[in-house]
Structure formats: C-alpha cells, structure tokens
Amino acid sequence: MSKYWSKLAAGVDPYVPGEQPKDKKYIKLNTNENPYPPSPRVLEAIKTVANESLKLYPDPNGDELKRTLAEYFGLKKDRIFLGNGSDEVLAFSFMTFFDSGFPILFPDITYSFYPVYANLFKINYELIPLNDDFAIPVDQFFKPNGGIIIPNPNAPTGEYLTLEAIEEILLHNNEHVVIIDEAYIDFGGESARKLIDKYPNLLVVHTLSKSRSLAGLRVGFAMGHEDLIEGLNRVKNSFNSYTLDRLALAGAVEAIKDEAYFQVTSKKISQTRERVTQDLQIMGFKVLPSKANFIFISHPSVKAEELFLKLKEESILVRYFKKPRIDNFLRVSIGSDDEMDNFLKAICKIIA
Template sequence: MTFLNQKYLTLTPYTPGEQVDEQEYIKLNTNESPYVPAPGVQEAVAEASQKLNRYSDIAVEVVAKPLAQYLGVKQEQLFLGNGSDEVLSYIFQGFTEKGIAFPDVTYGFYQVYSGLYQVDATVVSLNEDFSLDLKEYDELKGTVIFANPNAPTGIYLSQEGICEFLERHPDRLVVVDEAYIDFGGKSMVSLIDQYKNLLVVGTFSKSRQLAGARLGFGVGNTELIADLNRLRFSLNPYNVNSLTQAAGGAVLQEQAYVDQKIQETIQVREWSKQELTKLGFEQTDSQGNFLFAKHPKLAGETLFHALREKKILVRWFNQPRTKDYLRITVGTQEQMERLIAVLTTILEGVDA
C-alpha cells in the first residue's frame, strides 16, 4: 500500500553525486570548489550561529544589497533562494503553463522538475558536437531553459545567439542557468533591462565556495521577480536561513579571494585539458569548473570504475549520448596531477 498521490508514482528523482570521506577519496564528481571559503566567511557564520533563536530576514538584505550592487541591478530585480535548485523549482512551478523546452544533454533537474510539476516538456537534441542551436526551438511554444555554460558538456553559447532568440520570441520566457558563468563566458545579467523575457539564474555553490550553504539567485525584470516572490511567500518566506545569509553576505566582501580562486581553477582546467589531450582523450572545450572527456580505447564506465578503485571519484552518466564520457570536476593542481598520473597508469595497462 502507498499513500503517495498516484501522479507521482512514476516520478524519477534527481540523482546527486556521491558524497564520501574526503580523507580517503579525491572528490572530482560534484563540481564543488576544492577551496574552502575565505576566513571572513567562516567568522560570519560562527557569529550568526549565536542568533539562531530568531527567524531569518525574509528580505535577505545582507545578501541582496551587496549582490545587487555587484551585478549592477536593482534589489527588486533580484530573487534569492535556497540554492539555485529552489529558484529553478519555482520557475518550473510557476512559469511553464505553456510548456517548457530544454536540451537532451543538460542539468538533470530540468527533467525531474518537469515530472514533479506535470509540465509538458519538449527535449531537444543538441548538435552532434554537443553545441546548442536555439533555432531548433523556434517552432516550439512556452518557456525555454538551458545552462550556459552547459552541464555536463561545459560548452558556452555566446550572448549574440541568445539575444537573437530573445528578439525573435519576445512573448516567450527564456531562462539562462548560469551556474558556471564565472569560469568562462559573459553573463546575460547586464541585459535584463533590455529583454523583459529574460530570467538569469545563478548560484553561490561553484565560484563562491558555498555549495554546502545552499544559496542561489534569479535576476530579471521586476514583474518576474515579484511573481517569484509571490510563490515563495506562499510556500516558505524564510527560505534562506540565517547561517546561509551570513555566509552569502560575507563572501560578497571577499571578492578578491573569490576572483583568485576562479583564476586558479581556470588555470588548472586549461593545464588539465592539455594533459588529457596528451593521453589521447577527446574532450569538449569546457568553460565550466569541470571537464567532459572520453578515451577511444576505454568505455566511460570502465574508466569510472578504474578511477574509483584508485580512490578518485568522477561522474559518469549512463545515457546513450554520454555513456563514454566522464565529467571531471577541476580540483586543485595537486589533485589533478594525481588524476593524470593514475590515468596514465590505467592507459599503460590497456596498451601493454
């Protein structure tokens, strides 16, 4: 017997990356930052922990004010959520009445939320090289959502291509999920005043070292943000807890540290690309904090298990178009050197 509503019995939940003891494993499977938050962030959280007897600020002022200033927008153009996943959840719940379309190889939660909210979803195949062609969406109806740079491919779509689509379809909402934009490409946030049908989603999880804090945001015209808040206040007005607010406000005062770690990640990413190429890997030109690579001599599943045996975790997606690829989070230089050394040994065994 089940008491669950029948319409949810076929729902396939999202499968997150495995969490393990990092004293035993090198963790390159969930696109987290390998760097701890700046000391000022840790101090702010410790101080905020003394006030947990009080509800959090529903306006999230300690984050909203400096974030709006950093992004160059008004506070009323900014929505804050419990991770970008919550922001995306509200979008699927409230802005997909006419359906939604997204790529076949992309962030898995788009498919999950379509099922959860019973949305009419159209999945559009990426090109053979995993690039996104928005012209494929011209004849469809409803909202369009895509990650840029995309995950797990890391491929970036230029502003020009996005703007052309926005102009062709002013009556359709376009959601650009920019979880990885700080590692490559140009954000669409500066164009929200120009395009009323543009909604940009971002996160503090990747470039700002706050995956465990759960803080995300949406940026759009004031009407879009007001509607998002209508949903939030109808469900959970205290959605961003006090410790997360403290962490988010503090990290926005540590931009020099954040920028430094972004540059380190980019440098290690490019070094890793070169080393993988030397080993014979084929890979996309990832602009995220991760790599997407396959080797012609070994199946993705085989490599995934071989690395796990050596205590290195990466992500393998058992889907037809991606089954031979591994998504590898960019770790520290030391971690990536270890990865390359282990891969070298594995491949030597194949060639022997």
C-alpha cells in the same frame, strides 16, 4: 508505492545527485565542488552570527543579501530573488513561469534536474538534440514553445554560448520566459544579466555553490525584471517564508563582498582546467571545450565506464552518466593542481 501517496508523489522520478560516499577518503571530482575553501571572511561572518540571534526568525526577504547582490551586479534590489540553492530557485521558476500548454524546450543533454521538475509539475517539454559535437543548436530554440531553459555553460558538456547567441534566442522568444542557468558562468563565460534591461522575460539563475565554494551553505539567486521576481516571491511565499537561515544569509553577503578572493580562486580553476585539458589531449583524450569548472572527456580506446570504475579503485571519484550519446564520456570536476596531478597520474596508469 503506497496507497497514501498523491498522484503527484506516485508520478515523480526523483533526481539522483552524485555520490557522496563515506567508506573512505576520495579525491572528489564528481559533483563540481570547488577545491578551494570559502573566503575566510565568510567563515568569520558565520561564526559572528552563530549566537543568541538564532532564536529569532531570519529576514524572510533577505534584504541585506539582496542589497549586497544588487550593488555588486549594478541591479535594482527588486530584480533579485533568493533561494535555498539554485535548485530551489529553479524549482520555484518552473512553478512560476511554466504551464502545461506549449512544451518548454531544453537540450537533450543537459542538467538532469530539468526533466525531474517538469515531471513533478506536469509541464510538457521537448528535448532539443545537441549537435554531434555537443554544441547547442541555437536556431532550434526559435520554434513555438512555452518557455526555455538552458544552462550556460551547459552541463555536463561545459559548452558555452556567447552573449550574442543568447540574445538571438531572446530575439525569437518574447512570449514566454527564457531561463539561463549560469551555475558555471564565473569560470570564463559572460553573464546574460546584462540583457535583463532589454528583455523582460529573461531570468538569469546563479549559485554560490560553485565559484564561491559554498555548496555546503545552500544559496542561489535569480536576476530578472521585477515582474518575474514578484512572481517568484509569490510562489516562494506560498511554500516557505524563510528559505534561507541566518547563517547562510550572513555567509553569502561576505562571499559576494570578498571580490579579490573570488577572482583569485576562479582564475586558478580556469587555469588548471586549461592545463589539464592539454595534458589529456596529449594522452589522446577527446576533451570538449569547457568554460565551466569541469571537463567532459572521452578516450578513443578505453571505455568511460571502465575508466570510471578504475579511477574509483584509485580513490578518485568522477561522474559517469549511463545515458544515450554520453555513455562513453566522463565528467571530471576541476580540483586543485595537486588533485588533478593525482588524477592525471591515475589516468596515465589506467590507459597505459
């Protein structure tokens, strides 16, 4: 605490990302990164623009990337907003759509950055408790509110809401913005972007960090009615004109264009997820049904914290949240088949 801090700076409760230890080599199953490298076309595109052009500012509007996304998703270009990772897109969304009146709603067990944004921008919120089986209670989002944000699939549970369930929520909410955070949608879910035409208050947020293997490049985007996108641009252009550098813009274009590569790698991850789920169930684990690139697991006798620590001794990192309701669960990112085999072997040894 310093006397020079604003009330805002003094009042925040910053987000803590998963650890990125440098002490030794780990099998990293703790931050939902993709085990497969980015498309070779992405790397080529980056190398191609790593030239004299870096002396010039990037396109502040990212028009080429917007055009690429628009074509890919069959949307108009002015229905797309770009950001420095979906976390930045979410931060701008909280600023643009949520006020301090009626509380916004989000699940009690969800991406832990949401309450951080709410605290930062002094936005009231109400937590909607998940059901005992960690399913999202859709009808609890019908009460009066100042906006809604739901990740689909949810994190860290992996639980997925059908498009019909999302539409139910939209049918009961037309006064404020409903954000569907689809960071993990490409691993088996159906995107709500199809509903954008019908619901002018729907914002769908995506990232290239997970299904496009580009966590290191920092590119996210939102899709929604042009009025919502204009609001986001107003706030972004009052904060930082150039949020995406030339290399990220060029790489992102190729990541979207290389559809074949994307299909192969995301399918591999879903398949590995299903196989690992079965193996863990055979070992006695409870594994929540997941449509994401991670699973949320619990063992009937060995405590999650103990598993977490012992896996770390075996140079395997998973994510453990010491929080009510989920402190006997581990979130395990889906790695390559080899990585998961090592994980299963280590787990087998620990619970034996």
